[in-house]
Structure formats: C-alpha cells, structure tokens
Amino acid sequence: MIEEAAKLLARSRFAIAFTGAGISAESGVPTFRGKDGLWRHYKPEELATQEAFERNPALVWDFYRWRTRKILGAKPNPAHYALAELERLGILKAVITQNVDDLHREAGSGNVVELHGNIFRVRCASCSYRENLKENGRVREFVNSKDLPRCPQCGSLLRPDVVWFGEALPRATLERAFKLAEKSDVVLVIGTSGLVYPAAYIPYIVKEHGGKVIEVNVGSSGITPIADIFLRGKAGEVMAKILD
C-alpha cells in the first residue's frame, strides 16, 4: 500500500496535501476530537465560537493561551518534514492546512495555505487592528499575561486571528485552496477527522475532478469513504516510509 502511494505521488503532475490536527499530534499538539483532544471537557464547539467569546472571553483566552503554550513547545515531526521534502523534490505543489500552529512553515514548506488562520496572530474584535505576535516578539507576553488583551487603537478586546465555527473562512484563502484542489491529480490527506466544512470539501473536489485521494490516519475519518489508498498509522511513521 505504501509503495502504491509512493508511486502515485512520484507519477503525479500536481500533488497537494490537506492536513489537520493529527499531523501535529506526534509533535505534542493536542487534537480537537481525540480522546485527549479535549480541553477541560469542553467540546471545540463550546470554545471556538463567537458566542463563547462574547459570553466568556476569559475562558476562550485561557484555552488559546494553553494551546499557544503547547505549540510553542512543539517542533515539526517527520510528517511535516516529509511534506517539505516532497515540495523540495518538486512533487508536492502546496500544503493546505486546517492547523493554526505554523509547524509546516517551520519544517520548511514554502507554499502553505492556512484555512483557519494562525494562532500567533491576534486581531481586534471590533476594528481592523491586526498584529503578528511572532514577528513582534510578543508571544510570551501574551501567553503569560493574566489580563484580557485590548486593542491599542480602540480598546475593544483582541481575539486570536483564527476562524471559529459560524465564521466565514477568508475568501481569498478559500478560493486559492479550492483552485489548487481543482488542479490537483493527487491529494495526500493527513490527520484530519474530515468533519469540518468547508475545509473538508478539498479532497472531494480533487476526487470530483478525477484525482486520487491518499489518506493517512490512525483511524477512519469523513474522508475515508472516498480514499483510493488508506494508510492506517501515525502520520510521522507513515510519511517517513513514503519518502524512503
């Protein structure tokens, strides 16, 4: 199966990857829906929404500070590096990720489409203020602060620059991802439950346009029914073998 997947990739014309929280699990970043994916027993739908932020911004910020701390302590794993290497070899044309952890870029992937934003950026809940905390060297300050962060322009609350349930994905980003999927003849789907839309349309678009779907996951997902090749296992281990 792994050999078949490697062959498909090697012969592809425009391969892309579509990744989710499972690709970062071996880096120590908790997933959303796994058995240890939940934070203090809250479901993602109870934390990653506008309503939750309006009702209890302190709870939502606690959650994001906890996640940022985990992500800060994380390094890319062999799966992230394998995708960067496949791009370097000219095989992989883009990584479309639902993750907000920056690990694909850290591993050296150049063409990364972040569908759900980035945890190292914040924006104002009311005005157009945005800030990249990583570039400004302010990540630790944010993570360690006990106060709710406020906008320097208008005084409203700042929020993580990520996409919550019920919010539209950035239009240009989604269009870019869908265009890549339409062009693609092989999509490597790694570590996603494939339950969250519109992101989960990506492999379906590839399939509809005649492309092949290779899935890597420790269990089955919403994408498994359309997978041409299903590789059961940990992303880091399977991807290291594919590259061999």
Ligand code: BJW
């Ligand atoms: C391993 C592994 C290892 C573990 N190796 N594998 C159509 C149909 C139905 C519903 C909808 C629809 N369209 C919209 C909706 C509503 C909603 C939705 O999809 N709901 C479903 C849950 C039913 N979607 C939305 O609300 C989206 N917005 C939208 O549609 O807006 C419409 C609109 C238009 C115009 C104006 C206004 C509105 C937005 C969705 C945003 C999702 N946001 C989050 C949080 C992001 C910020 C953050 O990170 O904090 O995104 S929620 C969370 O889920 C996060 C993830 O990116 C996303 C997906 O999760 P993922 O990555 O799949 O993780 P898990 O944990 O679910 O799965 C891990 C997988 O890895 C598992 O399969 C494991 O087996 C596997 N695994 N270890 C390999 N070592």
Ligand code: ZN
């Ligand atoms: Zn503001």
